[in-house]
Amino acid sequence: MTYENILSNFSNGITTITVNRPSKLNALNKVTIEELHHAFKEANSHKETKVIILTGYGEKAFVAGADISEFANFSVENGGKLAANGQELLFNFIENLDTPVIAAVNGFALGGGLELAMSAHFRIASDNAKMGLPETSLGVIPGYGGTQRLPQLIGKGRAMELVMTAGMIDAATALNYGLVNHVVSLEELLPLAEKIAGKIMRNSSVAISKAIKAVNANFIDGVSGYEVEIEQFGACFGTADFKEGTTAFLEKRKADFKGH
Structure with a gap:
């Protein structure tokens, strides 16, 4: 399948899926979510794929959030459907894949971007990464599992503060909180993800x-x-x-x- 907003490449047992909308800081829109679902489903069914690495194109962003222009005028009903469909199609789908998923967070992972990273089985980050859930600054709350996964990963108090302040944390703080497992330079990010994937692939x-x-x-x-x-x-x-x-x-x- 030819994708408009993502890249999917297989090599040596690893499928690397890259969100590729650099002009929009890799923001998630409806098409991107659908393409990601298809790419993850395909990789999960590919017998040679033992690990999936998820990242964003370029140096600035993993995924800088959702594409707000798509839902700025939604009704209550449409907003609820947006969250329900997105969770089922992508975020819960990734979390429950049989194939291990490593999120390699490069740059901004905000809102839906952080929620996407949190749906992976674990995360590593580059030292320029910035993470947060800024939704309350827009008059809404995280809708793709952020209010559930963030407290699971970093604890209720820290999650409440991040959500309420709509603030960002840097990679070092994310490491201290347990939100990410490792922090390295941007150049070392994908090589580290591949190294960890190699260790995983030695096992059943x-x-x-x-x-x-x-x-x-x-x-x-x-x-x-x-x-x-x-x-x-x-x-x-x-x-x-x-x-x-x-x-x-x-x-x-x-x-x-x-x-x-």
Whole structure:
């Protein structure tokens, strides 16, 4: 598929998806959200893809927010539909993918951009990154999961302050808060993402997909994460990867996982 606002490239087990609207600081609009959904769905179904890296084109922005011009005149009903559709199509979709997703945050990640980064399984950032949820300065609140994922990641008090002040934090503060796992120079950002992806790819992709389900279950109302962990742990015993992993360990050799 040919994309208008994103790039998707596969190499050595990694699919890199890049938001490519530099003239708009990579802001999310309806078309971009739909293209991202398609690209993530395609990468997740691509058997050779073991890790997905998500980033923004250029040096200034990961994603600087949503395209406000698209919804400035929306009604209450349309606003609710915008949030519901976006969460289902992209943000929740990414969070629940079987394939690990690393967000490589380069520059501004604001509003929907930070929400997009938070939907990834974890984040790394360049030292010029700036992150925040400025929605209250526009008379609205984060609608793509920001009020839920940010407190999960950095705690209620810090999240409340960021949302209420509509402020930004720098990469060092994001690292201190636990919002990102690593901070490096812009030049080192994608190489680090690829290095971490390489470490992930040494392990069983089928086990990783089950781990994602178990970890995410802890944040679903009415679901016992412990019960999901038990279920997914047991399911691992029926996989070829489990047999290969344990056999390789006992034979003192490197496992050759096939992902099933």
